Amino acid sequence: MTKWGVVATGKIADIVTSDMALVPDAEVVAVSSRSTPKAEEFARKHGIPRFYGDYHDMLADPDVEVVYVATPHSSHYIVARNALLAGKAVLCEKPITVTLKDAERLVELARKQKVFLMEAMWTRFNPLVKRVRELVAEGAVGSIRSVHADFGGPSAHDPAHWLWDPAAGGGSLLDLGVYPVSFTHMLLGAPESIAAHGTLIDGVDAEAALLLRYQNGSFAQLSSSLVGYYSKAATVVGTAGRIEIPPLFYRPTEFTVVRPDRPDEKHSLEIQGHGYHYQIAEVVKRVQAGQTESPDMPLDETLAVMRTLDEALDQLGVSYR
Structure with a gap:
């Protein structure tokens, strides 16, 4: 079982988290939001056991193996970067960052840390x-x-x-x-x-x-x-x-x-x-195999x-x- 943490509680996070339930080997164990009440409401809706009012606290949760970043575009880089530094595999919503320079930094970090990173291009x-x-x-x-x-x-x-x-x-x-x-x-x-x-x-x-x-x-x-x-x-x-x-x-x-x-x-x-759920299943497959990229959405392609x-x-x- 691959255990997930979700960062943000907006529309896309809500939809993707619902689809995670369709993947047998994926379990969402934590969610974070800038608003603790929103995190709690989201957790209750999706049956998630833990919620946090600060994503840094969620990154410190030892049960979280994969982080799904569903924040607004401008914060993709910093959230994904901190997750990688915490040793968590990352699925980051598209676009992976708002500039090429930030995307290059993120990919360089993932490769240096030898941690899985994938842009969530579900198509x-x-x-x-x-x-x-x-x-x-x-x-x-x-x-x-x-x-x-x-x-x-x-x-x-x-x-x-x-x-x-x-x-x-x-x-x-x-x-x-x-x-x-x-x-x-x-x-x-x-x-x-x-x-x-x-x-x-x-x-x-x-x-x-x-x-x-x-x-x-x-x-x-x-x-x-x-x-x-x-x-x-x-x-x-x-x-x-x-x-x-x-x-x-x-x-x-x-x-x-x-x-x-x-x-x-x-x-x-x-x-x-x-x-x-197709992209969630892909992340689970690659993470469980110890791989750091997906051949269908490789980092060089991103x-x-x-x-x-x-x-x-x-x-x-x-x-x-």
């Missing part, structure tokens, strides 16, 4: 996404020429909300755009060049459009938005066909392989819970994605430094 562990990756590698739709993906939806403008606050790591790219960027990296690798266009509100990117270009001439058109009503779909276009992933591409329950002169090939999946996001944000004029 990578969805069985259908894994199947898409396999089909592309097998050449099922030929050589990939382009990837198209978007993730966006209108969010009420509120300068007090972290999404619109640069100090909290707000903006569309880090919260939503990381999904299409990571999806593209999974299939095509790091781009040769990046061109970004967007709109800033209150110092964060309210919307962003990225064109990633590759040495062989292939490209990706990706977008994220806090103001536009996007489809949240993805298409992978090859020389011999295409793969269509309907909404929600980052949590797919189906996709279709479309090729000329052949019947469409449909794939489907029934997901238990919200779909986060850094490559952060490098793309960092460059795009720099072009847009967004700074979290």
Whole structure:
């Protein structure tokens, strides 16, 4: 049994903790929040035996083996760093940090400490996404020429909300755009060049459009938005066909392989819970095996994605430094 501690009690922590119950070898034994009453309420809801009003106290709990970091973006680095220094394995919500420099520091520390670290890019562990990756590698739709993906939806403008606050790591790219960027990296690798266009509100990117270009001439058109009503779909276009992933591409329950002169090939999946349990099971598997990284979301890949996001944000004029 792998014993977990959860840092933060917001919406994503609530959902992911619920899905942890679907993994037989995962047990949440502690939760922390800046508010002790909130921690207590969260613990009661999820049947967690211990709660703390300071995450440092939770890191001192000898029963906690793995820490799930679900704090706002801007505090991912410091919380994950302290957990690694305490010798705890870490699953950190995406984006792993708000800058490439901080991500590099975190990865360097994890490797130095020889402690497991993984970015919580849950999409990578969805069985259908894994199947898409396999089909592309097998050449099922030929050589990939382009990837198209978007993730966006209108969010009420509120300068007090972290999404619109640069100090909290707000903006569309880090919260939503990381999904299409990571999806593209999974299939095509790091781009040769990046061109970004967007709109800033209150110092964060309210919307962003990225064109990633590759040495062989292939490209990706990706977008994220806090103001536009996007489809949240993805298409992978090859020389011999295409793969269509309907909404929600980052949590797919189906996709279709479309090729000329052949019947469409449909794939489907029934997901238990919200779909986060696949990544929880991955962490449990790797930690129990004494491994420090996941081959499906390796740390070098996390850094490559952060490098793309960092460059795009720099072009847009967004700074979290």
